[in-house]
Amino acid sequence: MTAEAARATIRCRADGEQEKRPVEPCLLTLGGAGAGPLQRPFDAAVVMPTILRPSVVDALRSVLAQRDVERVQILLGLDRPGDLAPVRALEPELPSGWLLQALWPGYSTSVRHGGLSPARDGGVLRCVLSHLAHSPHVAYLDDDNWWQAEHLRALLDAVRDADWAYSYRWFVHPDTRRPVCVDQWESVGVGRGIFRERFGGFVDPNCLMIDKRRCAAALARWNEPLEGDPKAMSADRNVFNELLSLLGAPSGRPTTFYVLDPTDGMHPFRLERMGPAWDQAGRAES
Numbered sequence: 001m002t003a004e005a006a007r008a009t010i011r012c013r014a015d016g017e018q019e020k021r022p023v024e025p026c027l028l029t030l031g032g033a034g035a036g037p038l039q040r041p042f043d044a045a046v047v048m049p050t051i052l053r054p055s056v057v058d059a060l061r062s063v064l065a066q067r068d069v070e071r072v073q074i075l076l077g078l079d080r081p082g083d084l085a086p087v088r089a090l091e092p093e094l095p096s097g098w099l100l101q102a103l104w105p106g107y108s109t110s111v112r113h114g115g116l117s118p119a120r121d122g123g124v125l126r127c128v129l130s131h132l133a134h135s136p137h138v139a140y141l142d143d144d145n146w147w148q149a150e151h152l153r154a155l156l157d158a159v160r161d162a163d164w165a166y167s168y169r170w171f172v173h174p175d176t177r178r179p180v181c182v183d184q185w186e187s188v189g190v191g192r193g194i195f196r197e198r199f200g201g202f203v204d205p206n207c208l209m210i211d212k213r214r215c216a217a218a219l220a221r222w223n224e225p226l227e228g229d230p231k232a233m234s235a236d237r238n239v240f241n242e243l244l245s246l247l248g249a250p251s252g253r254p255t256t257f258y259v260l261d262p263t264d265g266m267h268p269f270r271l272e273r274m275g276p277a278w279d280q281a282g283r284a285e286s
Contacts, residue, residue, distance in 0.1 A: 025106035028084055034096035035071055038134070042073040042099070044152050044209075045133035049122030050143040052082030055259075057090070060100075062146035062257075064093050068153040071097045073134055077125035078104040080113045103129070117223050121233040126205075126222035136213050140205040144259050145172075147206075151255035155209040162249035163214040166203040169256040171274065173281040180274050180281040182254045186266070189250055194269075200244050205236045207256045210243070218242035 032038065046063050050056050056076075063074055072095075076087065087102055094100060109115040109123030117123035130138050137159060139152060151167060158165035169187050170179040185194050187204035195202040210218065221238040225231075260270065271278055 026102075026104050028087065028102040030088065030091045030100040030102075031094035032099045035099055036097070038099070040071075042071045042133075042135040043069050044137045044139060044156060045073045045075060045135035046139050046141055046152075047075050047077070047126055047129040047133060048141050048143060049077045049079055049125040049129075051079050052084070052087075053143055054086070056143040057086050059141055059143050059146050060087070060090055061093065062148075063141065063152075064090065064095065064098070065149045066147070066152045067149045069156065072099075072152065074098070074100040075129040075133055076100065076102040077122065077129050078102065079108050079110055079122050079125060119223050119225055119233070119235045120231065121235070122222075124223050126235075127219050130210075130212055130219045130222070133212065136211050137209055138212050139209040142206055145206045146257045148253075148255040148257075150253070152209075154251035154253050154255060158249040158251045159209055159211055162211075163246035164208065164210040164243050165249045165251060166209070167207045167251045167256050168254035169204055169207050169258045170254050171270065172257050172259045173278065174259050174262065175282055176284065177259065178281045179257060180260070181277045183258070185269075185273055187258075190244060190248055199237055199240060202237070202240055203243075203248070204256070204258060205239070206258055215243060215246060 048056075048059065048063075060074070060076075063072070066072065081104060084102060087100075090100070107115065109117045109125065110120055111117065112120040112123075115123050126140065137156060139155060141147065155165045155167060166187075166189060169183045171181055171183050172178065173180055187193070187202055187207055189203060190201040192201050212219065218239050221242050222235050224235050224238050226234040226237055260267065
């Protein structure tokens with residue numbers, strides 16, 4: 001590391017104003033105590049692209065709460081500079097043997113924020129961090145969603161005899177962050193659901209775990225949204241298309257919580273299927 005790069009890292013990790021806007025490239029590393037030699041692969045890696053919304057803290061806490069997984073590497077990729085103080089504050093909660101690394105390369109890779117990658121939901125971060133992950137088993141989580149505590153363990157069990165694995169998911173009301181119902185229509189696996197005819201099925205990235213040694217061809221597809229997609233946030237469909245030729249296994253459990261976006265084009269369909277459960281989940285608790 002050059003002296004200039006070292007200074008950038010120090011600025012990113014130090015307390016104070018520099019941390020709040022890490023414009024210069026930085027790598028924030030937390031934890032690692034009890035992990036043993038870092039050259040030893042982790043049991044699982046979690047890739048999380050983020051623009052550092054406040055919800056990233058809850059998302060990370062759901063990862064830190066995972067049970068029955070000895071060593072986990074969390075790779076947080078920043079798509080724009082932001083306040084890293086809330087991430088640093090989680091260091092006391094890191095289980096022994098776990099590692100959290102937050103990477104800001106000094107620029108966004110997404111066209112959304114001035115970068116070159118057409119994927120507007122994180123640029124090349126999912127692809128690059130998947131390659132960087134020091135575990136064969138890589139799971140993905142967006143910074144506004146979260147997992148149940150047995151999510152990683154269930155996926156690791158499912159992927160043992162497969163190339164990739166997936167959980168099912170809960171739909172979550174965005175106002176109250178209360179679960180509405182289990183998604184029975186969209187992210188339900190290969191050859192099932194409303195995307196069966198067009199895409200051969202579908203699995204939401206938040207539900208996905210891949211063995212990257214067996215699914216290497218899928219990684220580059222994180223950078224490629226569907227042609228003609230005006231939002232350019234559909235690379236997950238191309239990833240799923242690559243996975244169709246490989247063996248996927250369900251965990252059989254809804255361990256992902258997916259926060260719904262009322263501006264999503266699928267929202268009217270979802271409202272119809274969810275019925276009164278949507279209104280019930282949206283009511284403030286008395």
